[in-house]
Amino acid sequence: MPLDRLLRHLIAWQSSDGVPVPDRELPVGRARERYLVNAVRPLSDADRRGPAVHAEDRLTDGPDGTTLRLRVYTPQPAGPAGNRVVTYLHGGGWVMGDLDSHDRACRILAASLGAVVVAVDYRRAPESPYPAPLHDAMAAARWTARTFPGRAHVIAGDSAGASLALGTALQARDLGFAAQLLIYPPVDPSLALVSSSPHAEGYLLTAEDMAWNYAQYVPDPRQRADTAVDLLNADLRGLAPTVVATAEYDPLHEEGAELVARMRAAGVSARLVTGEGLVHGFLLMQDIVPAAAACTERVLKELDALLGP
Template sequence: MPLDEASTAIVARIDETMARIGTEITDPAEARLLTATPPEALANPTPVGSVEDRTIPGPHGYEVPVRVYRPLDESADPPPVMLFCHGGGWVLGDLDGHDGICRQLSNRVGCVVVSVDYRLAPEHGFPAPLEDMYAALVWTAAHGDDLRVDPTRLIVAGDSSGGNLAAAAALLARDRNGPPIAFQLLVYPVVDHDFGRDSYVENGSGYPLSADLIRWFWDNYADESVRLNPYATPMRAPDLANLPPAHIVSAQYDVLRDEDEAYARRLRDAGVTVSLRCYPGAFHGFFGFGARLPVARKAFDDAVRQVRAVLDTRVTSARR
């Protein structure tokens, strides 16, 4: 299915900026300035119950900034909690860039969202961003009373490199006997570094995440000596059993499409309940364009439905 007119316009506008990063622009600080969220994009935000910026204890004394969103309707008492990790190739991005998605997730799922402003590469390469995410996971699970949430209904979520960190945090929690996680919401996550897959060949240029750009992201995040570490590359984990159920969103015109499908297969083979939705006519980054793209609204609706189904099941089981 080809890109529709609205998607084509969005892709062209994004590509004007992103095509320069990793090729013409290789300094991360300059790339961050170029991709910073403009103030007008934060005007007229989706109303939520409340928003609070705070810091929580991180690794080695580092204080991790987080932004806590409460939904407009807190009919659940206490509500579930979602730990969200933004995308940006581990190098770009911040809390503001995913403010809109977090507000919508909080309202639509009916959960408190804790958005994590993890340290960025290359200044802080692997495993620093993951350890920040994991510290936020442990803190969130231990502070249910403080957050006024139900930590037994804890979700990890993220898009792109944030999806990588969410998936890796689930692996860490399993292997470290960490907090139980109810669900993984992985939106076109980076789970491998095999640049020879068909989706890299088909979608390697002309889209928001090019083959050159993802290579640049990897080069900044983790050198080749550590990329086989499963906490850097979840696809390379020898065993994916006993992980939380997952919903994976992928896009037809995305270099990551094939690895996301392969990761879903590996999860299923390991006995993990997983749903995968690959959206025709969609591109990497489409999930946040619900105001303009029907396919994004569909993907968001599907994701919310999958999350709520698992959370509702856990509530029903707890009441028996």
């Protein structure tokens, strides 16, 4: 499909005063501020008309003597699917993003699935490179399992958070996840598919951005062969049923499709949902791009059907 009309105008508007300075060329603090400004907007009338969701910040002991902050979203009322819980890991290239940038997305997830959602404020690169973010993700998933025992536990995330979610599923198989939700996941640090993508530049996320993100997250090239980083080449056998969402104009689209193919070859039930006409980051655009909201709804319906009653 053609690029969504609203996204085409957004990209043109961003370039109206010349080529915008990419996040990778800004100081990290400034890049985080810009990401948050772009992600957080006032609640719309549609948001307020939706099911009520209560949010509460919690603290727990993290790895290596750290304190881990979580935000727990509880739909009011829980509804018939109240036996579900989701551990959610935000995107942002392992460098940006936080609980606030993904607050709206987590509320939609909780309301749509009738599930408690535990969002994770994991440590970020470059201050805390791999494996610190992954260790935080695993600690959070274990906290969720202890706090909400007996529920169907979904491990989920978008972009860098999807990478952490899959890494957690591989490293913490004993948790017995009921499902995985991976939204435009980066799974190949070699960037072979990203570099050859027809959408490697000009569509918000670029191949150069991904190279920079990996350089912050895994600065030691030797560690990029770890199975928790080189996810496309990991042993995927025995993983929980998975929904993978991609965007047509995302340089990571081919990686997501290849991941699904390899999951299926490994005997994993995997469903692929492609956001036609969309770009990387559509999860955070639901209030301004109707096609992004519609795609997210399709993705969550797939997950809902996968989980069953």
